[in-house]
Amino acid sequence: MTGLAGSGIVLASNSGSRKAMLEAAGVAFTAQAAEVDERALEAEMDGAEPAEIAQALAAAKAAAVSAEQPGALVLGSDSLVEVDGRRFDKPTSRDNAAAHLRFFSGKVMTLHSAAALARGGQIVWVDSDFARLRVRELSDAFIESYLDAEWPAVSYCVGVFRIEGPGVQLFEAIMGDQFTVLGMPLLPVLDALRGEGALPS
Incomplete structure (x- = not known):
């Protein structure tokens, strides 16, 4: 992919929204999904703050791909949703997605998005940000029509939404950085890439 960056940046994800953010920012990168047992890591961290878990997951993804590509600067990212x-x-499953949406209805969702950089299998930077999204009251009819349109695309999305698509209809207010809502704290990531010499400063 062409862009402002030199070669050697690897995104440890196949997330469409994260790829789109980097592409729009002019960052050249390749992508390789990380093989990480996210549920096992979350279980090990049971009781930790969501931001800590998101950072640990982002770091684990970056480290896993970095171990396979030791010469690259690897960017890992992860998002977690907390409600009540x-x-x-x-x-x-679709039924599970519908249950999530019914629980979210009328509540405030806190979305934690984290990112980490690794080189040579070692984490060199990690950070996270959060946004709060107020979910409007969702009728069962809306939930079904929404999932008719968005399933299975949103099966890959924590929070069961793509904010850049019909998912915006779930919310009545959003408080936080747009990139964090999209799934990665992009401005701190760009600053860290510059600090590592991967982007011109």
């Missing part, structure tokens, strides 16, 4: 003190992962 409960942490939510990606939905496992």
